Amino acid sequence: MFYDILVYGFIQSAALILMAFGFSLVYGVSRLPNFAHGAIYVFTGFIAWALFNTAGFPYWLSVVLSVAASGAIGVLIYYVILRRVRGMEVSEVIATYAIGLVFLEGLRYAGFRGGTYTLPVASDGVSFILDVPVDHQRLLLMVLGFAMVALIWLLTRYTRMGRALKGMAQDERAAMMLGIDSDATAAVAVALGSMLAGVAALIIFPLGSLVVEEGYKVLIYAIAVCVVGGLGSWAGTVIAAFVLGYSQYMTVAYGKPHFQMVVMLLAIIVTLIVRPSGFFGKQKQLEERV
Amino acid sequence: MTTETTHKRRERIDRGIKVRSESLYALNSFEEIAYLLTPRVMLIAAFVLMPLILSPWPYWGRVGLSVCILAMLSISFDFLANYVGLVSLGGAFFYGVGGYMAAVLNTELGLPPILSIPVATLLGAAFCTLALLPCLPLRGIYFAIVTLMYPLLMTRIIEAFDILGGTEGFRGIDGFSGFFTEQYGLILAMFIALFGLRRFVNMDGGLVIRAVKDNDQSVRASGISVTWTKAKAVFLASLTGCFAGAYYIHMYSNVGISSFALDLSIMPIAATIIGGAGTLVGPVLGAAILVPLSEFLRDFGSLRIVVYALVLTGFVVFRSEGLMNYMTRKYQQVERWVKI
Amino acid sequence: MSTHHTKEPILEIRSLSKHFGGVKAVDDVSLTVNRGDVVGIIGPNGSGKTTLINCITGFLKPTKGTVSFHGKEITGKKPHKIADMGINRTFQIMRPYYSMPAYKNLVIPLSSPRAKRVGGWRGGGKHGDRDTVAVDILEELGFERDSRVPYKMAGTLPTGYLKRLELGRCLALRPELIICDEVFSGLSASEISSLVPLIEKLNGQGITMIMIEHRLAELFRVANRVMALSYGEKVTEGAPDEVINHPKVREAYLGSEEDF
Incomplete structure (x- = not known):
């Protein structure tokens, strides 16, 4: 039982990292809250499903195309909507949230409901970690979750674009003076964030089935992880994902599954009340608190 | 156009009455009084006549009342967002708390609607204010996120602990005694909320609340507690929201977790932004547009939400002033073509 | 310049410090303000003047030290409570x-x-x-x-x-006490000269004042006591002409290209 918790809590944490990292990246770089995050997550899943099942593409091609599509959606959302309301935080929240609703409820209207839509797993096998059986899809999830964090870290360290992103995150005005295009960087950030959401969807959805409601859940999970870790802090996001991942797994193991969401919602509310800058983020109390 | 020399241009002149001073009017003719009163009279007349016109069609009567319910929720949102500076994404919280409170008072304690609605409004507002009290120091996006979570949390708690009727909710709540009681009770309440708040924001107490939005540090430096001021404002907003919830459940005789549903948080925002933020009347106009629209879209299921969300996005991004501000501007201006 | 010295202390600051991380914005500053005083606080930019005011008025919590008003400690009270007691401030911005x-x-x-x-x-x-x-x-x-x-x-x-x-x-x-954070800055000479009598008038009505200023000439017309700060530390305190002739003050002002 102990090892069960250890391993599956770890997997749950990796899943949370996957779900939240895109949201955290966008907010960290350009201070844009992308509330369409969950919708892009679900939408990418359905694009992959449609390409694979309806258009009959090979699965790998469907994956590549759907992730590319999620990036394109991100760019569109930035240029059509976010750019015009940038700086007005609340408008950003409302506009992206509304666009998310359009995607999710649009899918529902188009008839995508119920548990009949599934994505294939990458491999069927089962391995044992610490004597606990883990199927290969979850193994992939674990590996990819951390690979993605590592990749973003390398990207921000060793590529020009990545350094521009990091510069924007630290001091937008200074970065602009050094000739970094604020719009282009933000668009890239939103696109990257959306693609991360897409990748997360393609790894996590095969474990269950494609449902529209996941979109709302993923958004809340992403917000919970980012708020607890400190909005915009990447290291905080990873630590918070572990804290929340394990506590979620424990509530499922010892309580009702209903409590899973209660834990996340309470985590958000309590964190914002007690320490709005997050438990693991940098201290910027004065900004968000009076 | 610079290619052709145009010989006419459109001239916009502010009407005399507004030019005289920014906030003080000198009324000295019936014309000016009529000019000021016409829009107000039109609004009141529309709502007073509505039940009389709709009485042969009870279904549309209910739709008319839904306009009032949404209008109250939107007024509550507009007041908090644009006069206090607290953008709440959780209007459903007020609504649901009011609804459940009234349901408990009615079914468990047997209070008739005439008592359960006001008591639920007061108790519900007190509960909402207390629940939001720790969040009041938060600003901007942080307050928005935390308020978005409150109604969701209520739903999940009711489900998880199976309290307050669980997923079933309460049924068999007393209705109103007649069509016109139901209609005019709500319309009256909406007018009280609308005109009451409009008057309040220009009174000294209201000015203090608006000052918090402008500059909370100055309010602090004036020896006034910002948190206490915000709490009072939240109480006023929750009164309006809780009343709407309490009234609604008596209209339909049941309440369930859908009272905390997301659309109830989104629709007031949409109505406010479409109608015109910061006017308090705008939200009523927005509600009067959105509710009938959603009735026509009822057969299309979730397409309804898609349409709202698109309209909302469009207004946020492209016409953020809303209809009311636009119309006010046009009403106060005279336009004419002038030869050059 | 006000002349009535009843010598009744109204505000006492004892070894007040405010640190931001490793930066000592205000370091061990003590000051007593008597009723009816007009006390000037001078110092180059970044010497901790505004931080000191923020600590007195409750907008910041001091790291160490105490502030008392009429002998009652007010350290760390909320800003609106302090304002409610009669210590009122203006903002630089x-x-x-x-x-x-x-x-x-x-x-x-x-x-x-x-x-x-x-x-x-x-x-x-x-x-x-x-x-x-x-x-x-x-x-x-x-x-x-x-x-x-x-x-x-x-x-x-x-x-x-x-x-x-x-x-x-x-x-x-x-x-009872007004703390002015650079009321003269950003004003033209004629605007200042119309403000000075106003300050004198308010002081004449019995209002004690603390004034943070860069405009030393105008400040010295109204202040009866001046404290100089540099890098968060108190350099000296005394009558205006004593302070301005203090070698460290001259150094701080002339060394950095501050305007007089």
């Missing part, structure tokens, strides 16, 4: 309520618990009467009563009027 007319800006402090309690304003401060009282106060501060200036939106007023509006917010609270 003016903070009017931009969306309201100038006179309505004063209705807010006039509605505060302190104004209701000790204000003694005409009409008992009921709704409607506050407007008249507000215009009275503005008139005292040099807003022409019959012009449109008091009724203009605060956002459209020039700097000189905004500074007076800041003072007005303090006056509406019937303060």
Whole structure:
């Protein structure tokens, strides 16, 4: 039982990292809250499903195309909507949230409901970690979750674009003076964030089935992880994902599954009340608190 | 156009009455009084006549009342967002708390609607204010996120602990005694909320609340507690929201977790932004547009939400002033073509 | 310059420090202000003057040290509590309520618990009467009563009027101690010379003042005591001419290219 918790809590944490990292990246770089995050997550899943099942593409091609599509959606959302309301935080929240609703409820209207839509797993096998059986899809999830964090870290360290992103995150005005295009960087950030959401969807959805409601859940999970870790802090996001991942797994193991969401919602509310800058983020109390 | 020399241009002149001073009017003719009163009279007349016109069609009567319910929720949102500076994404919280409170008072304690609605409004507002009290120091996006979570949390708690009727909710709540009681009770309440708040924001107490939005540090430096001021404002907003919830459940005789549903948080925002933020009347106009629209879209299921969300996005991004501000501007201006 | 020295301490600051991480913005500063004093605080930019004010008025919590008002400790109290006791401040960056007319800006402090309690304003401060009282106060501060200036939106007023509006917010609270954060900065010489008599008048009414200033010449016309800060530490304290001749003050001011 102990090892069960250890391993599956770890997997749950990796899943949370996957779900939240895109949201955290966008907010960290350009201070844009992308509330369409969950919708892009679900939408990418359905694009992959449609390409694979309806258009009959090979699965790998469907994956590549759907992730590319999620990036394109991100760019569109930035240029059509976010750019015009940038700086007005609340408008950003409302506009992206509304666009998310359009995607999710649009899918529902188009008839995508119920548990009949599934994505294939990458491999069927089962391995044992610490004597606990883990199927290969979850193994992939674990590996990819951390690979993605590592990749973003390398990207921000060793590529020009990545350094521009990091510069924007630290001091937008200074970065602009050094000739970094604020719009282009933000668009890239939103696109990257959306693609991360897409990748997360393609790894996590095969474990269950494609449902529209996941979109709302993923958004809340992403917000919970980012708020607890400190909005915009990447290291905080990873630590918070572990804290929340394990506590979620424990509530499922010892309580009702209903409590899973209660834990996340309470985590958000309590964190914002007690320490709005997050438990693991940098201290910027004065900004968000009076 | 610079290619052709145009010989006419459109001239916009502010009407005399507004030019005289920014906030003080000198009324000295019936014309000016009529000019000021016409829009107000039109609004009141529309709502007073509505039940009389709709009485042969009870279904549309209910739709008319839904306009009032949404209008109250939107007024509550507009007041908090644009006069206090607290953008709440959780209007459903007020609504649901009011609804459940009234349901408990009615079914468990047997209070008739005439008592359960006001008591639920007061108790519900007190509960909402207390629940939001720790969040009041938060600003901007942080307050928005935390308020978005409150109604969701209520739903999940009711489900998880199976309290307050669980997923079933309460049924068999007393209705109103007649069509016109139901209609005019709500319309009256909406007018009280609308005109009451409009008057309040220009009174000294209201000015203090608006000052918090402008500059909370100055309010602090004036020896006034910002948190206490915000709490009072939240109480006023929750009164309006809780009343709407309490009234609604008596209209339909049941309440369930859908009272905390997301659309109830989104629709007031949409109505406010479409109608015109910061006017308090705008939200009523927005509600009067959105509710009938959603009735026509009822057969299309979730397409309804898609349409709202698109309209909302469009207004946020492209016409953020809303209809009311636009119309006010046009009403106060005279336009004419002038030869050059 | 005020001359009455009753020597009754009204505000006592004892070894006050405020550290931000490793930076010592204010370091072990002590100061006693007597009733009726006009105390100037000078120092180059970044010497911790505004931080000191923020610590006194509760906008920041000091790391160490105490502040007492009338012998009662007020360290770490909330800003509105301290304002309620009669210590009122102006802000260096003016903070009017931009969306309201100038006179309505004063209705807010006039509605505060302190104004209701000790204000003694005409009409008992009921709704409607506050407007008249507000215009009275503005008139005292040099807003022409019959012009449109008091009724203009605060956002459209020039700097000189905004500074007076800041003072007005303090006056509406019937303060015992006004702390001015650079009221003279950003003003023209003629605007300053019209403000100086106003400060003298307020001091003559028995209001104690602490003034942070860069404009030393004007400050020395009104202040009877001056404290100099440098890098958060107190350099010296005393009569204006003593302070300005202090070698460290000369060094701090002449060494860095500060304007006199």
